[in-house]
Amino acid sequence: MKLIKLTPQDGQPYYQLLQNIGRFENGFENKVKDYDYEQYLQWLIEADTQADPSFGDEKMVPQVTYWMWDGHPVGIGRVRLRLNAQLLESGGNVAYAIAKNERRKNYGNALLALLLQECEKLQVSPVQASVNKDNEASNKVVVKNGGCLFKQTNIENIYRW
Template sequence: MPQLVPPTPDVHASFIAAMDEFAEEGRGDPADASVLGRELRLNGPTWREPGAFEQFVEGLIAQEREETPRPDGFVPSTTLWWVEGDAFIGRIVVRHRLTQWLLDVGGHIGYDVRPSARGQGHATRILNAALPTARRLGVDPALLTCDDDNIASRKVIEANGGVFEDQRGVKLRYWVPTS
């Protein structure tokens, strides 16, 4: 049964295969402003080397700490991976607080499920499993956003108790209780 775990080098091969799936669908191109897109551009070329992958994992874990240096506009965040054994299925990022951009566009929580594992309920379970982490971080309720044409993500958010607030541009904004 899949579970949320901190990033780990133990799923290296499966993580690389998942990132290849994301890249095949166009993620990581210069127009992709998502966390995943940025990571594919910055780290993708080195992930195959085990030492570089371990450094990437350590860097993700370090983002939880307030004192960790990060680009302007970035906030501390907790990344968790949805894995089953040594198989990487997806990931979720809980941002510890909101900036104006996150309030309008990005939200507290973002998640990705590898393309070959979509449509199996993983996203709904990942979000549900991560809500206690958000609560422990003092986030209640959590803001989640999705593009207005992303019906699957909208259903995931609503299945986890998301209450629609408004639409800003193409982004639908929902508040999800964490307690």
């Protein structure tokens, strides 16, 4: 298993992966769900642009998108290089999702561990993640990877490393 950084040339297998993840499933935003292939190709360019550390403003922050690869794409993850005021309150530096057909195979745990390694390489510290309180699987994954409960909202647990 490994992470592969998104590029504008990423083709059909990655597009199919994103069609296997809900639009806003378990707190992960997947804008590409139900896009046609041409829209997906445009999104790749936008996502690649957002990886530039100089990208963004008070509302938008730079983020690097990765694919989790295990012989084929099984998940997607993001590392935000910094947080704005809104993301500090309810959000975080890392986010990930596993394709529905690849769940319950320990990919979530592996993907988060790899994303945390990327945070270290990118000198993102502290690292924060938010998880819906009712998402038992993701809460377990975060704790297993060393996340410490930092605060809670009505709907989220906020963890830090």
